[in-house]
Amino acid sequence: MTQSFPVTINVNEKEYKREVEPRILLSDFLRHELGLTGTHVGCEHGVCGACTILFDGESMRSCLIFAVQADGHNITTVEGLATASPLYGGTEGGGGLHPIQQAFWEAHGLQCGYCTPGILMTLVPFLKQNPKPTEDEIRHALSGNLCRCTGYQHIVDAVKLAAEKMR
Amino acid sequence: MKPAPFEYHVPDSLEQALELKSQKADDTKILAGGQSLVPAMNFRIVQPSVLVDLNRLPELSFIREEGQTIRIGAMTRERHLEFDASIAKHIPLLTEATPFIAHPQIRNRGTIGGSIVNADPAAELPVLMLALNARLKAKNISGERWIDAKDFFAGMFTTALEPDEILVEIELPFMPSHTGWSFMEVAPRAGDYALMGVAALVTLEDGKCKQAKLVYLNAGDGPVDAKEAANVLRGEKLSDALIESAASMASEQEINPYGNVHTSPEFQRHLANVLTKKALKQAMQRAEENLQ
Numbered sequence: 315m316t317q318s319f320p321v322t323i324n325v326n327e328k329e330y331k332r333e334v335e336p337r338i339l340l341s342d343f344l345r346h347e348l349g350l351t352g353t354h355v356g357c358e359h360g361v362c363g364a365c366t367i368l369f370d371g372e373s374m375r376s377c378l379i380f381a382v383q384a385d386g387h388n389i390t391t392v393e394g395l396a397t398a399s400p401l402y403g404g405t406e407g408g409g410g411l412h413p414i415q416q417a418f419w420e421a422h423g424l425q426c427g428y429c430t431p432g433i434l435m436t437l438v439p440f441l442k443q444n445p446k447p448t449e450d451e452i453r454h455a456l457s458g459n460l461c462r463c464t465g466y467q468h469i470v471d472a473v474k475l476a477a478e479k480m481r
Numbered sequence: 482m483k484p485a486p487f488e489y490h491v492p493d494s495l496e497q498a499l500e501l502k503s504q505k506a507d508d509t510k511i512l513a514g515g516q517s518l519v520p521a522m523n524f525r526i527v528q529p530s531v532l533v534d535l536n537r538l539p540e541l542s543f544i545r546e547e548g549q550t551i552r553i554g555a556m557t558r559e560r561h562l563e564f565d566a567s568i569a570k571h572i573p574l575l576t577e578a579t580p581f582i583a584h585p586q587i588r589n590r591g592t593i594g595g596s597i598v599n600a601d602p603a604a605e606l607p608v609l610m611l612a613l614n615a616r617l618k619a620k621n622i623s624g625e626r627w628i629d630a631k632d633f634f635a636g637m638f639t640t641a642l643e644p645d646e647i648l649v650e651i652e653l654p655f656m657p658s659h660t661g662w663s664f665m666e667v668a669p670r671a672g673d674y675a676l677m678g679v680a681a682l683v684t685l686e687d688g689k690c691k692q693a694k695l696v697y698l699n700a701g702d703g704p705v706d707a708k709e710a711a712n713v714l715r716g717e718k719l720s721d722a723l724i725e726s727a728a729s730m731a732s733e734q735e736i737n738p739y740g741n742v743h744t745s746p747e748f749q750r751h752l753a754n755v756l757t758k759k760a761l762k763q764a765m766q767r768a769e770e771n772l773q
Contacts, residue, residue: 317488317489339483360516363584363586377519378590380515440585454671457672
């Protein structure tokens with residue numbers, strides 16, 4: 315017997331109604347059900363941080379939450395960053411890149427890009443709570459997101475630039 | 482899909498959750514924050530037949546002062562412990578140690594009750610419960626009971642909870658006056674499981690150590706309370722030599738680390754020795770500052 319539950323989940327300010335089996339992870343729901351493949355899936359046990367999303371505005375691992383648990387909640391994925399930018403201190407009207415995305419572009423904060431969506435979603439609440447972070451605080455904030463390309467230096471530079479842009 | 486199929490229940494009252502826990506199979510799992518359970522399910526290391534999700538029970542999420550204690554609902558997120566003003570004022574050891582629990586993304590979801598019941602010997606919260614003399618309230622359909630933290634942790638990933646019981650509340654006494662604290666651990670990277678860690682408390686009276694507590698993580702089958710090391714300090718004026726012998730007692734006699742892929746038991750004992758000395762000195766200094 316397979317159970318299925320009706321869910322209404324608000325993703326990037328858009329309401330989605332679906333039926334889900336309880337064992338489907340929020341990460342897989344976003345990617346396979348909604349086609350929002352910007353949320354990446356790396357380790358699937360909460361270590362790598364690639365699948366980080368915002369759950370009611372707080373950063374969480376979407377691979378450690380079942381989609382059924384997101385019923386009635388607001389999810390933001392990397393796809394929502396540019397368009398939702400006024401909400402997070404970006405350009406009025408949206409459309410352009412979020413200032414954190416813009417900073418990653420300008421400071422070469424990514425190489426292969428696999429870890430980038432998770433890092434961006436980690437940084438949105440971090441820079442909101444901590445608009446003038448020190449380098450130590452930035453490195454600590456990034457400790458839950460693994461990047462195997464950059465050696466982190468350009469990511470740290472990008473976060474500094476993003477913080478400046480958002481002040 | 483990664484996890485094996487399970488029957489899912491999301492009760493909207495605690496009574497309903499307790500009924501499910503008593504009626505369903507013994508392998509029924511409570512889903513709290515899911516930050517340890519869901520990874521284990523993704524790997525299919527754990528395949529519970531039934532999941533009872535407590536995330537729609539707001540009555541289990543609170544932090545409030547009551548007399549000389551702080552009461553915390555079992556479903557309170559770890560992130561809320563970290564920023565709570567009354568915890569910072571009355572139980573600063575908890576405030577200092579919470580940021581060592583994994584990463585913010587995990588603490589935003591993970592709960593105090595979930596971590597305690599999971600009883601991972603490498604986790605911070607079980608150690609803190611023991612160090613802070615917590616009392617834990619368990620409920621089943623017919624009633625409730627309070628369990629002292631020292632009787633709660635029964636072994637690796639094992640607690641004193643009966644199969645029909647749910648941990649609902651944690652009671653922490655205020656730290657006594659003239660008490661200094663310290664929490665230290667060594668992890669390969671910030672947020673990783675620590676190789677070794679210690680919570681230290683020192684209470685001073687008339688220049689002497691009235692009470693001391695040293696509890697270790699990743700040092701045996703559960704949180705390890707080094708009582709003999711604390712005895713070495715009790716009633717004495719704390720000196721470097723005395724701290725040295727307490728550190729030797731704890732690291733050589735009382736802990737029982739197993740080692741893992743990242744470390745040998747010998748290195749863990751070495752870390753315990755070094756951390757004990759540093760933590761005791763910091764706790765002592767803070768206790769002295771509290772006296773002024």
